[in-house]
Amino acid sequence: MKRRIADLHPFTVLCLAVLTVSVATAASRWWLNCAVIVLCLAVGAVAGKSRKLAALSGAIMLPTLLSLLMIHGLASQETSAVIAVWGPILLTLGGVEIAMALALRTAVLVVAGLLCGLLIDKHQLVAAIDLSPAPPQAGYLLASTLFLLPQMMEKQHAIGEAQALRKAGTGRGLAGWLQRLRLRAVPLVLSSVQDAHDRSVHLAARGFPARGEHSRLRQVADSQIQRGVRWVALLCSVLVPVAILLPLGGAS
Amino acid sequence: MSPNLLLPEASATQLLRRRVLGAAGTLLLVGTYLFLVITQPAGIVEGLGQGVALATFAAYLIAAVLLLLAVLPDLPVSALTLIPVALALNIILGQFVGSVMVPLYLDSMGTVLVGFLAGRRAGAATGVLSTLIWALFAPTVLPFAAGAALVGFLAGTAARYGALRRPYLAPIAGLVSGVLVGVVSSPVAAFVYGGTSGVGTGAVVAAFRSMGDSLLSAVTKQALISDPGDKAIVFLIAALLVFALPKRLSGSFEFIRRYKVLGKSGNK
Known part of the structure; x- marks a missing residue:
């Protein structure tokens, strides 16, 4: 399993991450966000990167969560139930709910993005960009x-x-x-x-940058299936959020 | 004549393609910003809030990538070799400053340095690339790529119009650039991340919110407090570093010679 993950084309990993983040953000369901985070941690564990992934994610998410609690929890303009009062500062239930929802949304991006960074071999990524139509x-x-x-x-x-x-x-x-x-x-x-x-x-x-075909010592493993997965993932990362959000637009 | 004798000149179609990409990137960025500021969507987590977050994230990132694709093939080799150095400097100096309790970022030092030495296109490309590479370690910076591009673009523009001819002009240019960058970046912080970009800045946003400001207004005011000062210091330090370069070295950049960036004495 670990070998299979390592053999994935870097662009396939990136396209799957884009799909995951866009669908989870559009759906905005706490259970879906939690499921995505757990799934990413599981994939990280299979790849032997779970500790690093958890530490890096925590280092980014902890200040983010604190900041969101300050902005929405303490300085909320919601008229909901008050949880605690410290002088002029109110901690409201509605504010905490908004802060947690935003933190979960950001956590999906952070965990999925960091997982990509840990799974993708930097040398493979450079080779894949060289072989792509990018400049x-x-x-x-x-x-x-x-x-x-x-x-x-x-x-x-x-x-x-x-x-x-x-x-x-x-x-x-x-x-x-x-x-x-x-x-x-x-x-x-x-x-x-x-x-x-x-x-x-x-x-x-030496005529840099070289244009046209040139030989490379490093090959990036790719397949027809992975190419198909990339196209489908990119297409779905646009169509699925539109399908989720359109009914909301009509209703509002 | 081509800057590299071994390479062919760019064709008219390639030039047109780059201009279209550049115009599309700029239009997308300006259009998204104006849409967000004019409509000020409410409800950032429910209803269409997640759609606004997704659209803002995608539009800012796509605009930055389009701008990068538009300028990258045009850059001379001297700028291309300087960009990786600038990206590494952004990270190293950013970490050095971050390791001590000084309220500065200095993480755009390399971007500004490239803007000063190689021009606004190279500066903008450095800003976008810096963000894309930094995103491998901190994915939340991705939608700020357009703001980083603007820093490099404004540094190049300031240098072109004489900000480095007098040492005191550089921090003034930085101050003005900081205002523009803060204004452009604040919709990302407001609509994608709910107003946060760190604990310190979160406290300032919370203070403005408690005074009754809307989220976008509070984030914009916080950005207008933080960014101009930081950019003024970055522009000043980058200008001093450019002044410290041997004239033989600074004069090797075509941008410096063409626009007399360092005045008459700097171009000998």
Whole structure:
């Protein structure tokens, strides 16, 4: 099962996520949202990513939930039953219901989106974009960013260590923080822009971006069935929400 | 002459296609914004509320992707190699700032830097790409792609019309850009996420709501408090970084030379 999930084409995973999020958002039923979240966690568990998925989702959803409770629970303009009173602040039942409904709606997007990020192999995604009709620059930009990020993190860490060794930027307070930011950011930005400039000369000399057919070392497994699933998923992610929402529009 | 001697010039059909894509993206963004502001749909979780959320999410994201497809093939190689560096800078500096208790984001530093060095198209593309890649780690940022594109576009526009010729002009341009970005992004926060984009900002929105403001009005006022200050600081720091670049390096960007972005002395 784990192997089957890993073998899915990156675009298939993305299309299924779009379908899931759009249908769950349009339907706006708490039990459906909960079912989608549980299903995503189950798929994550099968793929061996459940802990990471739960931790990342929690890190995003906890502040979101608190914020929604503040906006709708405490500062509600609903005239519903009051749960608690703290001076001028009222916690209303209607406000809490709205906050929970919005949090569940957002949670579906967060959990499904993070699951996509965890399931999709970044190298496969870059290869799939390269093989798609998207502009050739898109694949380069994605690949380059994903592989530059750890390098630049390392460079930033090394710059920080070097500045600490020469006892630069050790001040306290806001001034010290600004000095540390300057001492890290300036060498990092200057060296990175210089590297990018050098790279552009070499790439331009090699005729980048290459157009037309070119050989690739990495192949992305795909099938007729997966292509069909992608089309159906995209079509349904438009048609199903319309079918759900049209009767509501007529009724209002 | 083509910037790359090995590549053919773009045909008239390709140019027309890009212009149509750009116009469609802009129209979709402006149309959705105007529709939301004029109609101000009520009931964000019941009735047609979920339809409004879905439509806003889709329209803002599709508009950003259309704008990206319109500008990407036009970008010179020097801009294309600078964009990944800017995306990494957005994430690294954003994390460094986020790791300390300073009320700044600075997560659009790379986008503004590209706008200053390579122009508004490259800046807009960097904003969209930054959001799309960041969405792999935080999916909620996806519909804010259009706002991020606007940051890069406005940075490029400001540089083109002289915001970097005097150091004090950069934060003023940032302030104005922050107002526009806040106004454009607030319908997403209001109608897609119910007004939230963090605990700190949620408290401000809640304060405005308790004074009787509508959700969109409260979110817009919160954005007008947070965004201009942040963008003013980002524009100032990015401008100082551009000033610190060796003239040989900054002068290698065609945008800097063509529009005399750094004044006469910067183009030698």
